[in-house]
Amino acid sequence: MTKHHIPLRPLLASAVAMLALAGCDSKAPPPNMPPQSVGVITLQTQAVKIHTSLPGRTSAYEIAQVRPQVTGVIQKRLFTEGTDVTAGQQLYQIDPSRYQAAYDTARGQLAEAEAGEVTARAKLDRYRSLVQAHAVSRQEYDDALAAEKQAQGQILSAKGQVESAQVNLGYTKMYAPISGRIGRTLVTVGALVTANQTDNTAIVTRLDPIYVDVNLPAITLLRLKRELAQGRIERQANGEVPVTLTMEDGTTYEHMGRMALSEVNVDTSTASVVVRAIMPNPDKLLLPGMYVHAELDEGSDPSSLLVPQQAVSHNTHGDAQVWVIKPDDTAELRQIQIGQAVGQDWLVTGGLKAGERVVIVGVQKVKPGAKVKPEEVTAPAAAAQNNASQNKGQ
Structure with a gap:
């Protein structure tokens, strides 16, 4: 019985070729993914009214302790x-009985002093002509003159006693x-x-108007002064800063007041300055000691930048950040500085400038340096898209 031997070399060559082909297939680059579509908004400067809301307490405009x-x-x-x-x-x-008696006594003493002065003056008048005729000595004349001046002094003293007794009687x-x-x-x-x-026997408090004292952070006061000096914030036409109040129950106080003054010293424990507002209070609704929120209308900034709140996130340190689309359509995560909320937006105080594009829809799709396909949207449309995607996810 004869055995047929199959050549091994051709089989090995075929296997190696198949493995090589398989290896080439596994190292083939994946197909390029198209850029992710994101909704962006181009920042533009606009006029924004600047408000500062701060907690405060009411205090009496005038208070008198009756004693x-x-x-x-x-x-x-x-x-x-x-x-x-x-x-x-x-x-x-x-x-008043004891004080009435003291007053009557003082008046009697005044009458006695006035009568004594009449006698002294008459004697002085007689001695003035007699001393010239040498009918009386010069010493007698001097004694009469001194007696008349003493009588005048007694009158002044008696008048003082009368006035003192009258004051006490009035009290x-x-x-x-x-x-x-x-x-x-x-x-x-x-x-x-x-x-x-x-x-005290009683206390009288003037309630109309009434003061509202709030603690304004010193850094905010510096910012306000700097922006006013630079002309970024325009004051009211009359130069006053209007103030509105929100009551502790959330209702808005119907009358508008004005800022009156700010302290010149900073409280070192709180790094704040006391700012006082004057509020009309005709209905006596506000009482001293009430807790309120005061909103200071600082004016308007004609060149403000606003960024939608939905575009802003915060890192682990609490810093605000947004995705900015650069001119080559790549994404950059940038830290910014924001101020107060204006409706559904944040007031930008640093980190962004007019003309830059900020992602407000599809932020979860963006990665640093990634190429994106930006599409301009408006803030209301972006909010609707976000709500729709959240409802779809639910």
């Missing part, structure tokens, strides 16, 4: 607690020092009050 100036017993209370009083309105009556009537709303009485009829006591 007695003399010692005595309260005879009457002449006001209704919680009502409005006017400056000069009598609030309490202190027993028995306690008046409202300012116009405003008076609170509860802290003393009752029959209570003994003393001069220069530290306790």
Whole structure:
């Protein structure tokens, strides 16, 4: 029986050729993917009204503590607690009997002094002619002159006593020092009050207008002054800064006020400056100590840049960043500086300039340096596309 031997070399050559072909097929480059389509918006400068919203507290425009100036017993209370009083309105009556007696005594002493002065002046007049005739000595004349001057001094002293007694008598009537709303009485009829006591008998507070004090960060104040100096922010025509309030319950206060002043010293613990606004309060709706949000209308910036909020993300350090499409249609992730929110946009304070394109649709498709196919869209259309894609994903 004979065996047929198959040649091995041709078989090995065929196998090597097939492996080589297979290797060539695996190393073939993949087909080029087309650039991803993204929606972009081209930034343009525009006029934007600048607002700053800050928390604050209301404080009284005027406040007066009613205290007695003399010692005595309260005879009457002449006001209704919680009502409005006017400056000069009598609030309490202190027993005036002892002060009336002191006043009457002082007037009597004044009358005695005036009578003594009449006698001294008459004697001086007689001695003036007699001394010229040498009927009286010069010493007697000098004594008469001194007596007359002493009588005049006694009159002045007596008048001072009368005025002092009259002032004390007037203090028995306690008046409202300012116009405003008076609170509860802290003393009752029959209570003994003393001069220069530290306790109040009542407090009068002027509520219209009313102050609103807010803490403005010093860095924000510097920015405002710098932008005003550069002409970027235009003041109101009358030079004032309008202020509107949002109440603690979220409602808007119906009256508009104005910024009155800012402190000259920075609080080192908070790095802020107290800014005070004056608000009209005809209905007495605002009371001292209320928590409010004050919005300062700083003016308008005619060359602002706005970027849609949907285009802005934040890195791990909290820095704002956007995807910018360069002129060669490649993407660049760039850090920017943003300020306050203006509607659905952020106010750009640095990192971008007019004419640059920012991705607002399809940001998840973009990679650094990747080629993209930018398509200009508007912000409302971009928001609709984003909402549609989110609903589709759900």
